[in-house]
Amino acid sequence: MSAASDVRPSGATGEIERYTFRERVMHWFTGITYLYCLATGLAFYSPHLYWLASVLGGGATSRFWHPILGVVFLMGTLWMNNFWHRDMEMTETDRRWLDRVEHYMANRDDLLPSQERFNAGQKLFYWLMLYGALLLLLTGFFLWVPEYIPRQAAWVRPLAVLLHEIAALATIGGFIIHIYMGVFFVPGSMTAITTGWVSRAWARTHHRLWYLRVTGSPPPQE
Ligand code: HEM
Numbered sequence: 747m748s749a750a751s752d753v754r755p756s757g758a759t760g761e762i763e764r765y766t767f768r769e770r771v772m773h774w775f776t777g778i779t780y781l782y783c784l785a786t787g788l789a790f791y792s793p794h795l796y797w798l799a800s801v802l803g804g805g806a807t808s809r810f811w812h813p814i815l816g817v818v819f820l821m822g823t824l825w826m827n828n829f830w831h832r833d834m835e836m837t838e839t840d841r842r843w844l845d846r847v848e849h850y851m852a853n854r855d856d857l858l859p860s861q862e863r864f865n866a867g868q869k870l871f872y873w874l875m876l877y878g879a880l881l882l883l884l885t886g887f888f889l890w891v892p893e894y895i896p897r898q899a900a901w902v903r904p905l906a907v908l909l910h911e912i913a914a915l916a917t918i919g920g921f922i923i924h925i926y927m928g929v930f931f932v933p934g935s936m937t938a939i940t941t942g943w944v945s946r947a948w949a950r951t952h953h954r955l956w957y958l959r960v961t962g963s964p965p966p967q968e
Contacts, residue, residue: 760945760946761943761944761945761946762943762944762945762946762949762957762960762961763942763943764938764942764943764944764949765938765939765942766942767942768829769829769942770939770940770942772822772825772826772829773826773939774939775822775825776819776822776823776825776826779815779818779819779822780819780822780875780917780921782802782811782812782815783812783815783816783819783882784914784918784921785798785801785802786798786799786802786808786809786811786812786815787812787914789802789805789808790808790809790812791911791914813886813889813890816882816883816886817883819879819882820879820880820882820883823875823876823879824876826872826876827876830864830872833862833863833864834864834868834869834872834873835869836866836869837862839859839860839861839862840865840866840869841866842859843858843859843861843865843866844866844867846858846859847866847867850865850867853931855951855952860953860954860955861952861953861954861955861956862953862955862956862959863953863956864953865952865953867923867927870920871920871923871924874916874917874920875917875920875921878913878914878916878917878920879917881909881910881913882910882913882914882917885906885907885909885910885913886906886910887906888902888903888906889903889906889907889910932952934948946961
């Protein structure tokens with residue numbers, strides 16, 4: 747199910763609803779579970795970061811909850827997929843947008859093709875987190891219960907460790923960019939994901955096609 751049809755302009759305030767309450771709960775549920783897995787995972791990765799496990803209740807507690815919260819994180823991403831997968835499909839416009847991404851970095855949205863509800867960068871992040879979560883769980887399973895790996899297949903464990911770390915690093919790279927974009931680069935985004943609402947100017951600037959669709963205006967000739 748796509749939530750695109752749930753968004754609506756508010757006649758009273760002139761603002762536009764970008765994220766419904768359910769979408770925001772879903773986002774923060776997923777975000778918090780990811781942060782827990784990230785902190786405990788980093789603690790297992792390096793002795794210099796072990797203090798993170800101490801802060802979170804100790805090594806044994808972190809080892810117990812890390813895989814469980816990993817499953818919950820994957821459930822969060824699948825929940826997101828249920829709501830957003832149609833909004834996240836890559837289009838020809840997205841490919842043109844990616845070709846000119848340097849204008850986005852220079853904050854010149856006016857030089858880019860108009861975007862629907864999510865831009866190509868947001869879509870790439872979304873797919874990275876979804877497939878990253880799947881790979882993390884698949885590889886993490888062998889680290890969770892290594893005693894079930896038969897002796898003849900002992901090579902599975904180091905391979906699982908390597909792939910688990912690669913998947914983790916890929917999601918961390920995407921996550922750092924996500925935080926930077928959401929918190930610092932695009933003012934108004936944090937308000938969107940916390941209150942659900944954005945101004946018309948914000949919607950028109952960053953997601954013109956979406957703005958025109960939810961306000962019922964005719965699409966532009968590009
Ligand atoms: C915990 C710290 C996090 C913060 C501060 C944060 C911040 C934000 C913000 C500000 C937005 C709104 C962007 C917009 O509408 O233009 C957003 C949307 C979104 N967030 Fe997060 N987020 C966090 C964690 C995560 C995690 C762990 C995921 C992993 C699945 C995630 C996935 C998404 C997705 C798919 C969207 C919609 C598209 C996009 O903006 O990328 N977020 N987030």
